[in-house]
Amino acid sequence: MTNDKNLVVSTDGSALSNPNGPMGWAWADHEGGDADAGGASNGTNQIGELCAVLQALRAHPGERPLVIETDSQYAINCSTTWVPGWKKKGWKNSQGKPVKNRPLIEAIDREIQARTGSVRFVWVKGHAGNTFNEKVDTLARGYATAAGKGDREGCLPIEGWRSLLASPYAQGTQVPPAVKAELDGGPQVLDELGRKKDRLDQEEQKDLAETAVESEAVDAEQAESVETTADADNGTPDPGMADGQEDEPSRDLKDTSDTDTVDQDTKNSGARGLRASGRIRITPPPSGSSMFTGHDLHIVGSIDIDADIDPDGYVTIKEAPFRLHAIEVED
Structure with missing residues (x-):
């Protein structure tokens, strides 16, 4: 029997010192406490937002209607409104230039088209007390901070690595050796979720949250000069x-x-x-x-x-x- 009740998932991307600082992505279920996060030593907020949407889609297959809540207009438009036009124009934007982050956007489109159940996007106001929006923001920021310090290995779906390394902000990015091998045509090392292990457990979620709090404290000190x-x-x-x-x-x-x-x-x-x-x-x-x-x-x-x-x-x-x-x- 199919459960027709909506499955709601929040997503978010984070980039410190955007557009070439440590980057993170995260998603979180609104039921059961399931969540996941990743990131890289370098990146952009947009790549983080798209990675979060892609990973949420891959982690939630099936017939249940999926609702993705995000505060990123860019992620919503890339996943819905802009795709048909880009396809017709041969993946060129309104200025005739190649669409940025195309590997991620194409992967998101494939996941939406292949999913048995429907997918719907809902925009939510960021930093406004939404419990799950705040949670994914914390997880993404925590992973970005840890990746920037070298405390956590870069963790992106393979399309995320391709988008990042094709961007102007790839210089200095720390790419895990096994991922480099896959990008060069070697054996696949990333599973369908872009990870080499299971999703974040509760202890890891707590660890990332503490890392994010420490990062925000540093930002608060710097903000006094702005x-x-x-x-x-x-x-x-x-x-x-x-x-x-x-x-x-x-x-x-x-x-x-x-x-x-x-x-x-x-x-x-x-x-x-x-x-x-x-x-x-x-x-x-x-x-x-x-x-x-x-x-x-x-x-x-x-x-x-x-x-x-x-x-x-x-x-x-x-x-x-x-x-x-x-x-x-x-x-």
Whole structure:
């Protein structure tokens, strides 16, 4: 007898000092406490997000309807909306350039098409107290931190290794010797979950969580030196440059299988209907980082404002702390 009840799994990717720092991925069931995680010494947040989705799909075959909850619009679009167009264009993006992370995206598409039960994606607001979203964030960050220190061996599905090593951020990546052999055409060493052992047990999950807490403590100290100041060019709002609603679902997201859920989340993220527009300057800027690649980055973060607002709605921001949640390299 088939269990028609939805099987819900949360996924997340993490990259420290994105886009060329230690990377992690993780998924967690909403029932039974089953979870898994992996990562590499180098990578990007986007690769981590896609690895998490792929591993969740491979770990949950069968007829039960699968619901994947993620705070990554990129992962959802890569798994649903954008794939048909990329196929028609010979895997070229809107600018005519090769689609990044193609091995991972193709693998996700194959898993979705081959799965007996349905697959549906639900966007959830990140860093908003969602229990399972916080859990996978912690596991992914913990593995990224451990991999960066060399305390854990890199663990990605083979498609993740191929995507990472084909990216501009592969320099210095620590690839396990057995994985190198497989990539070079040698015998297969990774199982269907991309691992050489079983999923994380409870002790390992606890260990990664403790590692993540230590990492976050270090980040908190560093964050004290990060300031957000108003760009004083002319004080005139510049529509489209900044949006006060963090993590809002992409306007291009057309996964109609869960349109109502996405719309409701959008409403919840701005319950009073307040929005902010304008241009702000975040310091220190990306150009001051040793890892700066010369490209624009997409960031997700939040600013707590404690200031006066004039009758026309203008607020002058001065040295307000900016909390950085994620950095993504635009495709």
